[in-house]
Amino acid sequence: MDGPFDEMTDTPGAEGARAPYRAFADWFRTEDPARLRAKAREADDQFRLTGITFNVYGEKDAAERLIPFDIVPRILSAREWSRLSKGIEQRVRALNAFLHDIHHRQEIVRAGRVPVDMVARNDAFLPEMIGVTPPGGIYTHIVGTDLVRTGPDQFYVLEDNARTPSGVSYMLENRETMLSMFPELFARNRVQRVSNYPRSLRRSLEASAPPACDGEPVVAVLTPGIHNSAYYEHSFLADQMGVELVEGSDLRVVDGRVAMRTTRGYTPIDVLYRRVDDAFLDPLNFRPDSMLGVPGIFDVYRAGGITIANAPGTGVADDKAIYSYMPEIVEFYTGERPLLENVPTWRCSEPDALAHVLDNLADLVVKEVHGSGGYGMLVGPAASKKEIAAFREKLTARPDNYIAQPTLALSTCPIFTKKGLSPRHVDLRPFVLVSPEGIEITPGGLTRVALKKGSLVVNSSQGGGTKDTWVLEE
Amino acid sequence: MLGKTAGGILWMFRYLERSENLARLVETGQRIALTRPDAATSEWTSVLQTSATRAGYDARHEAVDAEAVIDWLLRAPDNPSSVLSCVESARTNARLVRTALTREVWEAVNDGWMSARDALSRRVSVRDMPRVLGTIRSSSGYVRGALHGTMLRDDAYDFARLGTFLERADATARLLDVKYYVLLPSASGPGSRLDNAQWEVILRGVSGEGAFRQVHGRRGGAAEIAAFLMLDGRMPRSLAFCADKIESNLRYLEECYSARGPSQIMAADLRKRLAKTTIAGVFETGLHEFLQDFLTANVALAAQIERDYRFVE
Numbered sequence A: 001m002d003g004p005f006d007e008m009t010d011t012p013g014a015e016g017a018r019a020p021y022r023a024f025a026d027w028f029r030t031e032d033p034a035r036l037r038a039k040a041r042e043a044d045d046q047f048r049l050t051g052i053t054f055n056v057y058g059e060k061d062a063a064e065r066l067i068p069f070d071i072v073p074r075i076l077s078a079r080e081w082s083r084l085s086k087g088i089e090q091r092v093r094a095l096n097a098f099l100h101d102i103h104h105r106q107e108i109v110r111a112g113r114v115p116v117d118m119v120a121r122n123d124a125f126l127p128e129m130i131g132v133t134p135p136g137g138i139y140t141h142i143v144g145t146d147l148v149r150t151g152p153d154q155f156y157v158l159e160d161n162a163r164t165p166s167g168v169s170y171m172l173e174n175r176e177t178m179l180s181m182f183p184e185l186f187a188r189n190r191v192q193r194v195s196n197y198p199r200s201l202r203r204s205l206e207a208s209a210p211p212a213c214d215g216e217p218v219v220a221v222l223t224p225g226i227h228n229s230a231y232y233e234h235s236f237l238a239d240q241m242g243v244e245l246v247e248g249s250d251l252r253v254v255d256g257r258v259a260m261r262t263t264r265g266y267t268p269i270d271v272l273y274r275r276v277d278d279a280f281l282d283p284l285n286f287r288p289d290s291m292l293g294v295p296g297i298f299d300v301y302r303a304g305g306i307t308i309a310n311a312p313g314t315g316v317a318d319d320k321a322i323y324s325y326m327p328e329i330v331e332f333y334t335g336e337r338p339l340l341e342n343v344p345t346w347r348c349s350e351p352d353a354l355a356h357v358l359d360n361l362a363d364l365v366v367k368e369v370h371g372s373g374g375y376g377m378l379v380g381p382a383a384s385k386k387e388i389a390a391f392r393e394k395l396t397a398r399p400d401n402y403i404a405q406p407t408l409a410l411s412t413c414p415i416f417t418k419k420g421l422s423p424r425h426v427d428l429r430p431f432v433l434v435s436p437e438g439i440e441i442t443p444g445g446l447t448r449v450a451l452k453k454g455s456l457v458v459n460s461s462q463g464g465g466t467k468d469t470w471v472l473e474e
Numbered sequence B: 001m002l003g004k005t006a007g008g009i010l011w012m013f014r015y016l017e018r019s020e021n022l023a024r025l026v027e028t029g030q031r032i033a034l035t036r037p038d039a040a041t042s043e044w045t046s047v048l049q050t051s052a053t054r055a056g057y058d059a060r061h062e063a064v065d066a067e068a069v070i071d072w073l074l075r076a077p078d079n080p081s082s083v084l085s086c087v088e089s090a091r092t093n094a095r096l097v098r099t100a101l102t103r104e105v106w107e108a109v110n111d112g113w114m115s116a117r118d119a120l121s122r123r124v125s126v127r128d129m130p131r132v133l134g135t136i137r138s139s140s141g142y143v144r145g146a147l148h149g150t151m152l153r154d155d156a157y158d159f160a161r162l163g164t165f166l167e168r169a170d171a172t173a174r175l176l177d178v179k180y181y182v183l184l185p186s187a188s189g190p191g192s193r194l195d196n197a198q199w200e201v202i203l204r205g206v207s208g209e210g211a212f213r214q215v216h217g218r219r220g221g222a223a224e225i226a227a228f229l230m231l232d233g234r235m236p237r238s239l240a241f242c243a244d245k246i247e248s249n250l251r252y253l254e255e256c257y258s259a260r261g262p263s264q265i266m267a268a269d270l271r272k273r274l275a276k277t278t279i280a281g282v283f284e285t286g287l288h289e290f291l292q293d294f295l296t297a298n299v300a301l302a303a304q305i306e307r308d309y310r311f312v313e
Helices: A019-029 A033-050 A078-102 A116-120 A168-181 A183-188 A197-206 A231-241 A297-302 A326-334 A351-359 A385-397 B003-035 B037-050 B054-060 B066-075 B083-096 B103-119 B129-150 B155-178 B193-205 B209-216 B222-231 B239-257 B262-276 B279-285 B287-308
Strands: A069-076 A142-144 A146-149 A155-159 A219-222 A244-246 A251-254 A257-262 A265-268 A271-274 A307-309 A364-368 A402-406 A412-417 A420-429 A431-435 A438-441 A446-450 A464-471
Touching (some): A019 A069, A019 A183, A033 A168, A033 B103, A069 A078, A069 A168, A069 A412, A078 A431, A078 A438, A168 A183, A168 A446, A168 A464, A197 A219, A197 A231, A197 A271, A197 A431, A231 A244, A251 A265, A257 B003, A351 A385, A351 A402, A412 A446, A412 A464, B003 B037, B003 B103, B003 B129, B003 B193, B037 B054, B037 B155, B037 B193, B054 B066, B103 B129, B129 B155, B155 B193, B155 B222, B193 B209, B209 B222, B222 B279, B239 B262, B279 B287
Parallel strands (some): A069 A464, A219 A244, A219 A271, A271 A307
Antiparallel strands (some): A142 A431, A146 A155, A251 A257, A257 A265, A364 A402, A412 A420, A420 A446, A431 A438, A446 A464
């Protein structure tokens, strides 16, 4: 096979579409490109009016930017999705079991499957959480599992995003936009719905209410505020769920409960979907200079007065060093073989692995253990000699801060350009909800696409765009 | 509803109202400048006073110059009360309270901000002025329309209306106070040309020239104009109308929350005081003093609402 796997045509540029894309391809052939270009501009105007923007830190003039949207949908068959969703569910179950275990008896450490340092010396590990069991036993309620694909049946998990995954508002708005622009496409394709997500999210948060809740659970979304890069999403989700969007300054501890200041006085909150990092959650228990959190919220939490979703300390499960142990973690807690593959990962903290990585920098992707957003990483095959040399120094200075992975031949999906369809690399982030009632995965997710030809970086902060993601009915 | 949200909605509508009033002020200033060039400088000075931004302007400019004043009022980023700053503040507040607004209201505010930002991205030429000012005024009306047509009649709506009328009462009172001397019966005989022009400015400043003609025909003079803009409950920008609306929106809040607080009592007092006022009485105690008292009471009421409904900790 020449080049990467193309999800529409099998091989980039080939004629004829793979089965899930056939109806789309037939439609596309009969469309006037000029009309499609006009539609694409219409979509941008619509996003601007809706205000679905993200803030870029450090860019004053372009404070609010649109994430480019591509009109070609990413399409998965029901069979492909069913395999993926089973794998994701297994993995998320294991993540929650792992999080419970490492805060209690640490069986997995005793069994010698994960070294104790991976947990105890992990920056995201909160000793304050030892012995704490959250309401319903759920640690990570909202997960965004990042997947990449290299062939018809080869999917890999790239990251588990168990702390505060973002992007779900784009999944929902992208679908709304496609529905209003190309209703005829949805008549030709039976696409599984995503619009239930906000209702499911609310139900799943309510089902995780703490013991102190008597009556209908009061849910709120905690945002760091209007300047946060994901503020739009925070307000969108609160709005769609019909719950309050609060900031730390709206909250205080009253009579052993976390309460929000309403026009009529303080009202207790039962479940807080927080989009504020652990360190900023409680200035009394964590970072004392934080203005974003609520003094004393952690004590209320430990006493069963509030559910915090996701639980503090969940980040320990999604850093890139723990990632490399995920196959063991899945087997240990589920007793099953992992259904989804992990990308082979070298932990640079191990001398043998480090030596291998240093010898092969030009072929590898090297990432910071706690990095995100595509920052601070080296994509060997795309880097200059100078960049590689500079990175070598950083890596040698702090090897335990890095992991390395082979460069995968990520699949492509076409985007619509001035010259017609052109393949670009994509990834996929399905959104998972976990509650004591069960695990729910919205069919589809957010497809991110590297708009620059040949680029493997799909992050919106670095020139990535998004697509509507379709899972077809059987 | 969160106290912060109530405050955000109220201020969002205060800023929208302010942007609209400012656009109207600039429009009348420009009209005077075109029709009576000799009065232009003093007119721009009083526009600055009415907008309560004179001190800020003087700190940055040597003299009152039409082009500089217009730019200051329309788009100066360092003037927190410029049209552009107001529209931006309205939108920032709207983002803050997005969950309490309908999609239509949010999109109307956002759209208004986008068109104001484009229209005011550079100095506005005399030729473009009518179009730009028209855009500002109509986008404020567009938001109001979306509010009426789509928002639930609950506390969010009441706070939106309170913001509108607190701001409007303030603006009308300041417009009258800056020009109070031309409304005094003793200033000059009715019908003198100077007064006619000044009266027209005042009426146009509140888009009230047509309404006034309908009520008073061609006979109305200074006292009638003063009475019309202060005491006529039919005129939607009069003090009496605003005070009445403020009282009734606070009453809806009282019903909604089953709780009466100090702001309800203050609003009722203010409304009753206006109802008992006659124009002869106003001239007797002094127009300027009367307006100053009203402005003080209005500010105090706004502060009380902020406390009663816990806008801040």
